Amino acid sequence: MKRIKNYSVTALVLAAALFMACLNSCKKNDGYVKEVSTDMSKPAAVTNVKVKNFNGGAYITYDLPNSDNLLYVQAEYRINDKTTRQTKSSYYSDTVTVDGFAKSQEYEVTLYSVSRANVKSDPLVVKVHPDTPFYKLIKPTLTITSDFGGVNIKAMNPNQKDIGVILLAFDKSTQALEVVDQHYTKVDTINYSIRGYPAVSQKFGVYVTDKFGNISDTTVVNITPIFETLLDKSKFSVYKTPTDSPTAYGWEVPYLWDNKTDGYSNGWHTAPGAPAPIQVTFSLGVSAQLSRFVLWERPNQYAYAHGNPKDFSIWGSNINAPQDVRLPDYAPVGTVIGDWINIGNYHYPNPPSGLTPGFTNAADADFVAAGVNFNIPPGSTPIKYFRFMVHDTWSNGDFAHMMELSIYGNPQ
CATH class of the missing domain: 2.60.120.260 (Galactose-binding domain-like)
Known part of the structure; x- marks a missing residue:
């Protein structure tokens, strides 16, 4: 008689479970993802919508529709002339945040309830009016002055927001102001110098941008850098x-x-x-x-x-x-x-x-x-x-x- 190894019932059950799991997980991925629900009914829109504006954005609160099939609420909106944003909030929350707006003015935000089968509700348009975006608040504090071998740039960012200060200098070959430095920071007091320029008068420009791609107006000045050696x-x-x-x-x-x-x-x-x-x-x-x-x-x-x-x-x-x-x-x-x-x-x-x-x-x-x-x-x-x-x-x-x-x- 052949010797038979003594496996416990528990071990055999575990081995079988692992084998089935491997069969399921190791199937070839054909690139098709099945819907998480077969319920194709359209969800109801959110109700009782309220808006609380802040600098460059708004919080939109609402009552969720009574649906077991709801997955999230989606907001679609334009923040400037070029960019459309989309933000989502799960069914665990009653608030969606919209931000990145370029100006303090009225914008339309379209809300959708979205089901687990990726079916959208009818659109619900909400109007928001963000307060002045931070990049616009920082711009008036921005100064550019002559420094040794270049220019010194200062600005105040008391809310420590992610912003960029972009320096332009006149390019003789293009006969235009071109970007020569991009300084990204979130410190509250901005103070730095860009060097490498001769002590002759030339044109510089500087503006502020944010992480959403919004840009301020440009300050253009003629500056003579101080001689440095x-x-x-x-x-x-x-x-x-x-x-x-x-x-x-x-x-x-x-x-x-x-x-x-x-x-x-x-x-x-x-x-x-x-x-x-x-x-x-x-x-x-x-x-x-x-x-x-x-x-x-x-x-x-x-x-x-x-x-x-x-x-x-x-x-x-x-x-x-x-x-x-x-x-x-x-x-x-x-x-x-x-x-x-x-x-x-x-x-x-x-x-x-x-x-x-x-x-x-x-x-x-x-x-x-x-x-x-x-x-x-x-x-x-x-x-x-x-x-x-x-x-x-x-x-x-x-x-x-x-x-x-x-x-x-x-x-x-």
């Missing part, structure tokens, strides 16, 4: 003051302007355990109104770690041989203490990946290795001496390091 590093020199941090490991101050950023050469490194503040001071060799600076932190395995600066301030002085003073950890831009003035407070950008420092990826490391640009507030006073003060590092330690600084501005 990379300051000559051969003129930089050490200006050691009593409050400057002692250096360590052979990483001395002049390595901050030797144009070596690879992380394998020396940079500037302070001694661990030294008293606060963590800072370095040096001479620019010329009086200059600064526009920006590029910071290269220590890259590779040190990215977002170790002694790389996280929060820091820039102070400066335009006085020959400025007297040293212990500066506060934090002060508003423009604060004057002794011979020194605060010209900027900064936070090094968080990892672009959104990952936590210590768990960053290769893209974050590449971001650090490329150097990061920091703008000096427009209209800052010219300075001859540059002081970099570190408030926090990515390891919260008592020392700091960085590879290189490139400083831009207008020498006086």
Whole structure:
């Protein structure tokens, strides 16, 4: 006699169920999806409709028809001259939201009750009158002014809505304004600069758009960018003051302007355990109104770690041989203490990946290795001496390091 394996009844039943499931799920898909219901009767329309308008849209509430076959309520509407939108709300809800309208005016919204067999009710037209869309509220706050090597753009977005600020510049080849930058954001205070233009008068335009494709009117201006150049590093020199941090490991101050950023050469490194503040001071060799600076932190395995600066301030002085003073950890831009003035407070950008420092990826490391640009507030006073003060590092330690600084501005 052959030996017979002893399977339990439960196991056999489970195996049979899995086999049938496989037969059903592994059939070839012929591209045809059956209706979820064979009831082809037309559902009734919603009733007792009410509208509550908001900026750029409206909430439409209603009573659902008494039907077990209802699947959802659908709204169809035009938001501008080009775009038709469609939004749906399931039978679990008594409200459908319509939004993206270009203006504060009356619009028609067509509502349909839709059955499980995809049968629509008769159309029900509802009128809405949205309040002013956010992109139109933001546009009056938008300003464009001259900046070093380009233009500075500011706007207020207190509701933190997703918007785009689009910059146009005159193109000689097309003899028209063409898009040169698209800045998408949801921050409440918009303030950024676009550079790379000569210091000659030219035409720029700027407008606001939203995620629905609506666009504001365009502000067109003639602007002359302020002259900007990379300051000559051969003129930089050490200006050691009593409050400057002692250096360590052979990483001395002049390595901050030797144009070596690879992380394998020396940079500037302070001694661990030294008293606060963590800072370095040096001479620019010329009086200059600064526009920006590029910071290269220590890259590779040190990215977002170790002694790389996280929060820091820039102070400066335009006085020959400025007297040293212990500066506060934090002060508003423009604060004057002794011979020194605060010209900027900064936070090094968080990892672009959104990952936590210590768990960053290769893209974050590449971001650090490329150097990061920091703008000096427009209209800052010219300075001859540059002081970099570190408030926090990515390891919260008592020392700091960085590879290189490139400083831009207008020498006086």
